[in-house]
Amino acid sequence: MTDRNENTKDLVRRQFGANAANYATSIVHAKGASLDRLVSLMAPEPGWDLLDIATAAGHTAFAFAPHVATVVASDLVDEMLEVARTQAAERGHDNVSFERADAEALPFGDGSFDAVTCRIAPHHFNTPERFVAEVARVLRPGGRFGLVDNMVNDEAERFVNDWERKRDPSHVKALSVERWTALVEQAGLSMVAAETLAKRMRFQDWVENMSVPPDVRIELLAELKDAPEAAATYLRPEFGPTGAQSSTAFHLTEGVLVAQKPTG
Numbered sequence: 001m002t003d004r005n006e007n008t009k010d011l012v013r014r015q016f017g018a019n020a021a022n023y024a025t026s027i028v029h030a031k032g033a034s035l036d037r038l039v040s041l042m043a044p045e046p047g048w049d050l051l052d053i054a055t056a057a058g059h060t061a062f063a064f065a066p067h068v069a070t071v072v073a074s075d076l077v078d079e080m081l082e083v084a085r086t087q088a089a090e091r092g093h094d095n096v097s098f099e100r101a102d103a104e105a106l107p108f109g110d111g112s113f114d115a116v117t118c119r120i121a122p123h124h125f126n127t128p129e130r131f132v133a134e135v136a137r138v139l140r141p142g143g144r145f146g147l148v149d150n151m152v153n154d155e156a157e158r159f160v161n162d163w164e165r166k167r168d169p170s171h172v173k174a175l176s177v178e179r180w181t182a183l184v185e186q187a188g189l190s191m192v193a194a195e196t197l198a199k200r201m202r203f204q205d206w207v208e209n210m211s212v213p214p215d216v217r218i219e220l221l222a223e224l225k226d227a228p229e230a231a232a233t234y235l236r237p238e239f240g241p242t243g244a245q246s247s248t249a250f251h252l253t254e255g256v257l258v259a260q261k262p263t264g
């Protein structure tokens with residue numbers, strides 16, 4: 001593993017370890033439209049064993065738990081798994097177990113799962129091709145992969161990724177739907193469905209989730225106000241009457257992709 005990889009994982013542990021509890025209540029994670037859409041497009045079956053990668057507070061794992069036999073909720077960060085474990089107990093999900101797992105080196109045997117999900121996390125992974133290859137490896141023939149992440153077009157990509165990284169240094173890169181489709185197909189899976197959804201983000205929630213220092217919040221707001229045209233078209237900022245942080249919002253685009261491993 002390279003230094004860059006280790007460095008990113010240390011940043012993930014630091015960022016999410018310190019802010020783990022915020023992800024239990026974050027509206028975009030707990031109730032985002034992509035959650036229902038992912039469940040519908042995956043069409044889960046009662047006998048499935050499902051792996052949720054980068055589960056954070058477990059929202060995706062819990063959305064699937066009533067529809068499948070077992071769920072393994074996994075994450076790189078122990079503090080996140082602790083939050084997810086508490087949430088599962090409070091909600092009475094007794095078919096969910098928890099494992100520490102790096103998305104790019106999964107500690108599971110070949111063909112272990114009927115389905116794998118990963119939502120709003122792959123932009124933290126250094127080597128998306130390794131992640132997708134690992135997903136393909138742990139899926140059984142005919143198994144399904146459901147991926148949700150923030151997707152960005154080529155024109156806005158530079159600004160949006162730099163801006164996100166300033167808020168959260170563990171952000172590596174949001175990719176485009178086309179790039180994810182290519183990666184999934186290179187790993188030998190076939191695309192079954194691909195949709196995009198707009199997601200409205202309250203600036204204040206976005207910075208509070210990652211405990212961003214006050215001076216960096218000011219810089220992030222100024223950069224949003226000054227965003228180049230392509231980035232502004234993508235982010236569609238709303239500044240409210242005062243232009244204050246509390247009245248500011250913007251939009252991200254989530255991709256919901258479902259792919260399948262060949263049966264034979």
Ligand SMILES: C[S@@+](CC[C@H](N)C(=O)[O-])C[C@H]1O[C@@H](n2cnc3c(N)ncnc32)[C@H](O)[C@@H]1O
Pocket residue numbers: 009012016023029030053054055056057058059060074075076077080101102103104118119120121124125
């Ligand atoms: C925004 S949260 C995911 C939200 C969650 N999937 C949901 O649907 O609510 C991002 C998560 O990715 C995890 N993560 C980042 N890099 C990872 C890696 N290499 N392997 C596994 N988990 C990782 C973080 O620890 C964090 O819990």
